[in-house]
Amino acid sequence: MTQLPLRAQLASALGRSAATLSRMTGRGDGSVIGGRVGLLLEPDLLRKLxxxxxxxxxxxxxxxxxxxxxxxxxxxxxxxxxxxxxxxxxxxxxxxxxxxxxxxxxxxxxxxxxxxxxxxxxxxxxxxxxxxxxxxxxxxxxxxxxxxxxxxxxxxxxxxxxxxxxxxxxxxxxxxxxxxxxxxxxxxxxxxxxxxxxxxxxxxxxxxxxxxxxxxxxxxxxxxxxxxxxxxxxxxxxxxxxxxxxxxxxxxxxxxxxxxxxxxxxxxxxxxxxxxGQVTSVAGRYTTVERDGRYARLLLAKNPAGWLEAFDVADPGLPIILSVNAQGPDGRDTSWLWDVDYRILRGRPVFVTGERRLDLALRLDVADVPFTLCASFGEALAMQPPGRLDVIANYTAFQQIRSEFGRAE
Structure with a gap:
């Protein structure tokens, strides 16, 4: 590969240092801050890299x-x-x-x-x-x-x-x-x-x-x-x-x-x-995490199309925890919940949590899906008997759950 210009080399090196520092201090995985630092020093760094x-x-x-x-x-x-x-x-x-x-x-x-x-x-x-x-x-x-x-x-x-x-x-x-x-x-x-x-x-x-x-x-x-x-x-x-x-x-x-x-x-x-065939999990998706004999498989669903695919993967014979937030990365508007057909969940134990759990609870109530409302994911998990269960969460809710288990890969 062609050698980078000196300014780009410096910007890239400082960006890597910022990313490493972010990981060491537990502030994040460094995948954004490193790039921001590099682009601040060399706005054309992406093209050069x-x-x-x-x-x-x-x-x-x-x-x-x-x-x-x-x-x-x-x-x-x-x-x-x-x-x-x-x-x-x-x-x-x-x-x-x-x-x-x-x-x-x-x-x-x-x-x-x-x-x-x-x-x-x-x-x-x-x-x-x-x-x-x-x-x-x-x-x-x-x-x-x-x-x-x-x-x-x-x-x-x-x-x-x-x-x-x-x-x-x-x-x-x-x-x-x-x-x-x-x-x-x-x-x-x-x-x-x-x-x-x-x-x-x-x-x-x-x-x-x-x-x-x-x-x-x-x-x-x-x-x-x-x-x-x-x-x-x-x-x-x-x-x-x-x-x-x-x-x-x-x-x-x-x-x-x-x-x-x-x-x-x-x-x-x-x-x-x-x-x-060697790929078993992607940034926590499809990972199974364990706490006190409860084995929770984590599924990500960010929009109606994603929920349809998550329902395809979820085991209909297991309890399921649903968690929805509406932070910036999720989008503040939760009206998309009404485009999801939740009737497929009838007949299985459903537990609802997340910052916008009341929005999701209303949607499930209209769909005639019985559920249990929980103040936190930890509370919802503690209510499960030992064994397997599925978890479907949107983006920031998913990341919060991952962090509770050390951001499992």
């Missing part, structure tokens, strides 16, 4: 942290990989990740949907992975079709190789201006945000996995990769069993996206797939 690396950017409303981890695991077959493993997905986090692995020839960066155009322009990444778009944090983010429009403009005229989920009409529209697109049929169970054509506004007709606009020519492209339950068909028609340890259909879809990205880097399926 990205130069001469083979980069993949991963963006979506749900699943980007997991998919970033899976891609990183696969690409380690080729060499050292720089990545923002803990989900710091804005430029400060990207600077910190690349600074921590300054000699890595490869990089896989999770990118917030709104920041994708800026980060793509700054880094010149050769590969972009786009998975899904659904409503999320509506008090802070714009309508998702505006995000898709920004993606279209950012990709237009660039030589970037895009890996995109063609089952999501908004992602398809956002990716369709790219010079090269590999279409992946990864599935899309949440359809409530994509009933209208993003091209003309007309209704979308759906039949099985296919979709098409009733009023214009916009339709689902022919996929190169197709996921059928736990089997993926690659572009050459070969079938591979997606044998991974992360649970649920959504994670098998994430794995197929990772395989397509790995192939774009020149890594064949037979070498990438075994590495995906």
């Amino acid at each position: 990205a130069r001469d690396r083979k980069l993949a950017l991963v963006s979506a409303t749900n699943g980007k942290t997991t998919t970033t981890r899976l891609i990183t695991s696969a690409l380690l077959e080729l060499g050292e990989v720089a990545t923002n493993a803990f989900g710091a997905n804005m430029p400060a986090g990207h600077v910190s990740a690349l600074s921590q692995h300054k000699s890595a020839p490869y990089g896989v960066l999770e990118v917030d949907e709104k920041y994708l155009p800026e980060v793509l322009d700054t880094t010149g990444a050769g590969v972009v992975c786009l998975m899904n778009l659904s409503r999320d944090q509506m008090d802070r983010a714009g309508e998702i079709w505006l995000l898709a429009q920004k993606w279209r403009r950012a990709l237009s005229g660039r030589p970037t190789h895009v890996i995109a989920n063609c089952d999501d009409p908004l992602v398809t529209w956002g990716a369709s201006t790219a010079a090269q697109v590999t279409w992946v049929a990864g599935g899309q169970r949440w359809k409530e945000d994509s009933w209208c054509c993003p091209e003309c506004g007309g209704p979308l007709d759906r039949k099985d996995a296919a979709w098409a606009c009733r009023e214009c020519t916009f339709h689902r492209p022919e996929p190169h990769w197709v996921l059928h339950d736990d089997v993926v068909v690659d572009p050459r028609g070969r079938q591979w069993r997606v044998d991974i340890q992360l649970p649920g259909l959504a994670n098998r879809s994430n794995a197929v996206m990772a395989l397509a990205v790995a192939e774009a880097f020149g890594l064949p399926v037979e070498r990438a797939l075994p590495r995906l």
